[in-house]
Amino acid sequence: MRIRIRKRVVESKRKIILIKIIAVLSALLADAIIFLFMNVDPLRAYYEILRAAFLTEYGLTETIVKFIPLALISFGLMVVFKAQTWNIGAEGQLLMGAIVTTWVALNLGFLPSYIIIPLMYFSGFIAGLSWALIPSFLKIKLHVNEVLTTFMMNLIAQKILEYFVYGPWRDPHGWGFPQTAMFPENARLPILPGTRIHYTTLLLALATCFILYVLIWKTTIGYEIKVVGGNIEAARYAGINIAKIVFLTMIISGGLAGLAGVGEVGGIKFRLNPNVSPGYGYTGIVIAWLGGLNPLGVAIAAFLYSGLLVGGDALQVAMRLPQATINIFNGSILFFILAFDFFTRYEIKLER
Amino acid sequence: MTSDNIILETRNITKFFPPNIYANYKINFNLKEGEIHALLGENGAGKTTLMRILFGELTPDEGEIYIKGKKARIKSPRDAISYKIWMVHQHFRLVENLTVTENIALGLANKIIHPEKEVESKIKEIMETYELRVDINAKIWQLSTGEKQRVEILKALYAGSKILILDEPTSVLTPLERERFFKVLKKLKENRTSIIFITHKLDEAMKSDRITVLRKGKLIATVYPYEIDKNELVKMMIGKNISFLTTKNKRSISNKKVLNVKNLWVLGDRGVYAVQGATFELKEGEILGIAGVAGNGQKELAEAIVGLRPISKGEIYICEKNITNKPTRFIYDNGVAFIPEDRIGTGVIIDLSVIDNFILKTYYLPEYTKHKIFIQYNKFLNTFNDAVKKYGIIVPNPYFPVKTLSGGNIQKLILARELSKKHKLIIALHPTYGLDVATTNAVRKTLLEESMRGTSILLISEDLEEIFLLSDKIAVMYRGKIVGVFEKEKADLHTIGLLMAGEEIRGA
Ligand SMILES: Nc1ncnc2c1ncn2[C@@H]1O[C@H](COP(=O)(O)OP(=O)(O)OP(=O)(O)O)[C@@H](O)[C@H]1O
Ligand SMILES: [Mg+2]
Numbered sequence: 001m002r003i004r005i006r007k008r009v010v011e012s013k014r015k016i017i018l019i020k021i022i023a024v025l026s027a028l029l030a031d032a033i034i035f036l037f038m039n040v041d042p043l044r045a046y047y048e049i050l051r052a053a054f055l056t057e058y059g060l061t062e063t064i065v066k067f068i069p070l071a072l073i074s075f076g077l078m079v080v081f082k083a084q085t086w087n088i089g090a091e092g093q094l095l096m097g098a099i100v101t102t103w104v105a106l107n108l109g110f111l112p113s114y115i116i117i118p119l120m121y122f123s124g125f126i127a128g129l130s131w132a133l134i135p136s137f138l139k140i141k142l143h144v145n146e147v148l149t150t151f152m153m154n155l156i157a158q159k160i161l162e163y164f165v166y167g168p169w170r171d172p173h174g175w176g177f178p179q180t181a182m183f184p185e186n187a188r189l190p191i192l193p194g195t196r197i198h199y200t201t202l203l204l205a206l207a208t209c210f211i212l213y214v215l216i217w218k219t220t221i222g223y224e225i226k227v228v229g230g231n232i233e234a235a236r237y238a239g240i241n242i243a244k245i246v247f248l249t250m251i252i253s254g255g256l257a258g259l260a261g262v263g264e265v266g267g268i269k270f271r272l273n274p275n276v277s278p279g280y281g282y283t284g285i286v287i288a289w290l291g292g293l294n295p296l297g298v299a300i301a302a303f304l305y306s307g308l309l310v311g312g313d314a315l316q317v318a319m320r321l322p323q324a325t326i327n328i329f330n331g332s333i334l335f336f337i338l339a340f341d342f343f344t345r346y347e348i349k350l351e352r
Numbered sequence: 353m354t355s356d357n358i359i360l361e362t363r364n365i366t367k368f369f370p371p372n373i374y375a376n377y378k379i380n381f382n383l384k385e386g387e388i389h390a391l392l393g394e395n396g397a398g399k400t401t402l403m404r405i406l407f408g409e410l411t412p413d414e415g416e417i418y419i420k421g422k423k424a425r426i427k428s429p430r431d432a433i434s435y436k437i438w439m440v441h442q443h444f445r446l447v448e449n450l451t452v453t454e455n456i457a458l459g460l461a462n463k464i465i466h467p468e469k470e471v472e473s474k475i476k477e478i479m480e481t482y483e484l485r486v487d488i489n490a491k492i493w494q495l496s497t498g499e500k501q502r503v504e505i506l507k508a509l510y511a512g513s514k515i516l517i518l519d520e521p522t523s524v525l526t527p528l529e530r531e532r533f534f535k536v537l538k539k540l541k542e543n544r545t546s547i548i549f550i551t552h553k554l555d556e557a558m559k560s561d562r563i564t565v566l567r568k569g570k571l572i573a574t575v576y577p578y579e580i581d582k583n584e585l586v587k588m589m590i591g592k593n594i595s596f597l598t599t600k601n602k603r604s605i606s607n608k609k610v611l612n613v614k615n616l617w618v619l620g621d622r623g624v625y626a627v628q629g630a631t632f633e634l635k636e637g638e639i640l641g642i643a644g645v646a647g648n649g650q651k652e653l654a655e656a657i658v659g660l661r662p663i664s665k666g667e668i669y670i671c672e673k674n675i676t677n678k679p680t681r682f683i684y685d686n687g688v689a690f691i692p693e694d695r696i697g698t699g700v701i702i703d704l705s706v707i708d709n710f711i712l713k714t715y716y717l718p719e720y721t722k723h724k725i726f727i728q729y730n731k732f733l734n735t736f737n738d739a740v741k742k743y744g745i746i747v748p749n750p751y752f753p754v755k756t757l758s759g760g761n762i763q764k765l766i767l768a769r770e771l772s773k774k775h776k777l778i779i780a781l782h783p784t785y786g787l788d789v790a791t792t793n794a795v796r797k798t799l800l801e802e803s804m805r806g807t808s809i810l811l812i813s814e815d816l817e818e819i820f821l822l823s824d825k826i827a828v829m830y831r832g833k834i835v836g837v838f839e840k841e842k843a844d845l846h847t848i849g850l851l852m853a854g855e856e857i858r859g860a
Contacts, residue, residue, distance in 0.1 A: 218726050218727065219725050219726055219727065220715055220716050220721060220724070220725060220726075220727055221725075223708070223711075223715050223727055226701070226704060226708070227701055227704070227712065230701035230702070230703050230704055231697075231698075231700070231701040231702065233694075233697055233698045234698055234699065234700060234701050234712070236660060236680070237660065237680070237690070237692055237698045237699070238680075238712045238713060239659075239679065239680035239681030239682075239683075239684055239713075240681075241679075241681075
């Protein structure tokens with residue numbers, strides 16, 4: 001008996017969707033076993049997650065709150081991954097967006113909100129974009145592998161953030177917590193009443209989805225991205241400026257991660273602290289893949305995954321489960337989906 | 353003839369590919385022990401598909417395979433290998449960074465630690481028996497195409513194969529290598545190995561023991577070469593007679609220089625000069641054939657002209673305009689078309705659709721875009737449909753992925769793309785590689801028509817027949833140097849052949 005792995009020639013859409021569904025079901029099954037070990041009724045647990053994430057008004061709004069940054073980041077990563085360029089630095093780009101926005105909010109608070117809010121978005125976008133510039137240049141000019149540089153830039157961004165919140169920007173009235181002062185009222189993003197949804201960022205995310213769809217499928221730039229990602233030799237042969245595409249996709253993803261940072265400080269926390277992002281930049285990588293690198297797929301994946309995060313949190317409270325259970329739960333869902341994703345691209349046969 | 357020397361037989365093999373292609377339809381094929389069997393057919397006729405079914409890479413929708421009269425269960429290459437069947441693909445499947453021995457050991461040796469040791473002695477033995485010589489310690493990337501093919505065949509013999517399937521083995525070979533290849537086939541035959549080889553060259557088919565012709569997925573006939581002639585074969589393949597291009601009309605050529613290459617020096621991949629001081633010119637409407645054994649700098653020369661490879665020294669002019677070291681896009685925009693050598697690696701993006709590949713060189717032009725931003729696919733559809741018709745590309749619809757196209761159809765797509773626009777200069781590397789007789793003929797006619805309309809053509813090929821048929825002037829390239837340029841009338845095969853092999857000829 002031997003196992004053979006072969007790349008699928010043509011993936012049928014129906015099969016791919018079926019495989020994804022089977023993946024989720026297997027994950028649920030595996031987790032059911034874990035829940036049983038912890039003396040929790042799995043069906044109740046699942047119902048709790050579903051209810052908490054999508055069926056209550058509060059849960060649904062919270063899902064949307066998480067959806068906003070995850071969607072922005074994974075849309076950007078989708079574009080850069082399509083060009084076979086590996087930006088692992090969305091986390092750092094988000095943090096830089098958050099840092100610069102904080103400076104704007106705390107120092108230019110005298111501006112009316114219809115000026116300062118666009119300015120915050122703009123500066124956050126530029127900050128994220130700039131943070132992606134350094135690895136892009138290193139890649140284009142010196143052929144330095146972007147996986148390493150973008151990742152290291154995350155660590156640097158985290159340190160810069162810590163420097164400011166522990167140092168010069170620390171709120172003198174904050175009982176010593178490492179955090180800045182609250183943003184003035186006019187530097188806070190408008191919120192849908194009764195929720196935490198900063199809808200201007202949500203609208204930006206939805207617009208991004210549409211714009212990227214058009215970009216990828218209708219424009220010359222999108223075409224060049226597909227060619228560069230599909231066969232770099234063919235791109236060279238066609239005379240496509242590969243450096244331009246690498247550069248462009250990197251800064252698009254950097255800028256969008258920066259916007260996610262604006263939303264988190266300007267619409268959720270109203271201040272900067274070291275926990276701005278619970279790793280959204282990394283989760284975004286996974287979501288971009290789960291969504292099959294296409295805008296609608298990524299949007300759906302981001303929404304469902306946000307629900308999972310919210311549902312997990314709720315479960316923890318409702319069933320008094322330790323945080324670790326939730327991590328296992330989230331992790332195993334991811335594991336199964338990624339493992340099964342393999343089956344959509346390869347077929348495995350048992351041979352005698 | 354008794355049926356017991358039939359070693360392999362298929363009954364009613366049918367393979368359907370969605371949405372509407374019967375790649376194979378009720379095929380009853382047989383192979384005798386120790387025969388050399390040629391498989392002939394148009395591009396997309398289903399030759400590769402049938403062979404992949406025999407090798408277990410594809411499962412037929414219907415039909416059975418019999419080996420020595422017994423029904424065989426071939427569900428995977430591993431099953432096929434256990435029946436001593438082996439297939440060498442058109443695109444070799446060797447690991448470039450490993451040595452010959454390591455490649456052969458890969459997956460075949462029984463010992464896990466140091467499998468090469470075990471393999472080495474056996475390989476040497478096989479090399480002696482079949483005169484299949486290669487340097488077994490060389491890395492694959494250091495080998496010529498002919499040598500790589502020998503490695504593939506070695507691997508097959510190492511696995512103990514008695515039925516050897518070769519998909520277009522000669523398309524990639526130089527004339528000399530081809531002769532060697534047929535000698536190896538003879539040796540194999542003497543040792544009772546049965547061989548099926550796919551070819552587009554009628555001469556090669558006529559040299560085999562039996563010929564099977566496929567057309568549009570159906571088996572038309574299996575014949576002996578002595579009962580048939582080439583014209584009848586063509587008729588079986590395409591269902592009608594075609595008039596072959598035999599000579600070209602001599603015509604006067606204007607004096608306008610289109611391409612002017614002066615003392616060109618270009619570095620190759622391995623850091624040595626692949627082109628060493630090449631100087632030549634090409635007039636309007638002229639066809640210059642560059643003959644030479646692959647690896648003598650032809651590819652680097654072509655790449656330097658279109659800006660894909662930096663020029664160390666020297667200059668290139670297109671119609672008086674200096675294009676030395678200019679960006680590729682700029683050079684194309686100045687009227688240059690380029691048909692690359694490596695069609696899968698360079699010519700297409702295998703995961704994109706046929707139409708997306710068709711527009712690769714034109715998608716950005718103002719006439720096909722709105723505000724230079726939005727690609728207007730509908731504006732391509734007319735040219736695309738014309739090209740599909742003209743070149744007979746078999747594809748269900750424009751949005752079909754290229755990876756499902758047959759080898760020849762991919763080449764046709766590249767040609768259609770490069771030739772669908774008017775150019776000043778066409779640089780063509782092995783333009784008819786892998787094409788069936790009819791299409792080869794059509795492509796050659798198209799190239800001639802283009803030259804009549806004033807397009808200059810730089811034709812780089814190892815196929816001397818093609819070079820002599822099409823060129824006005826013939827240059828020979830050897831070790832990076834142009835070692836002779838002849839008017840077609842004054843050139844003879846013998847001299848060109850000697851120059852290609854590096855002999856010095858006085859007065860050339
Ligand atoms: N995986 C696939 N999906 C859809 N169609 C396919 C697939 N593989 C092959 N085909 C189609 O089947 C037909 C036969 O292909 P095949 O590769 O067998 O042709 P061929 O005779 O080897 O041609 P060539 O001389 O050009 O190599 C072609 O029209 C091809 O497009
Ligand atoms: Mg084929």
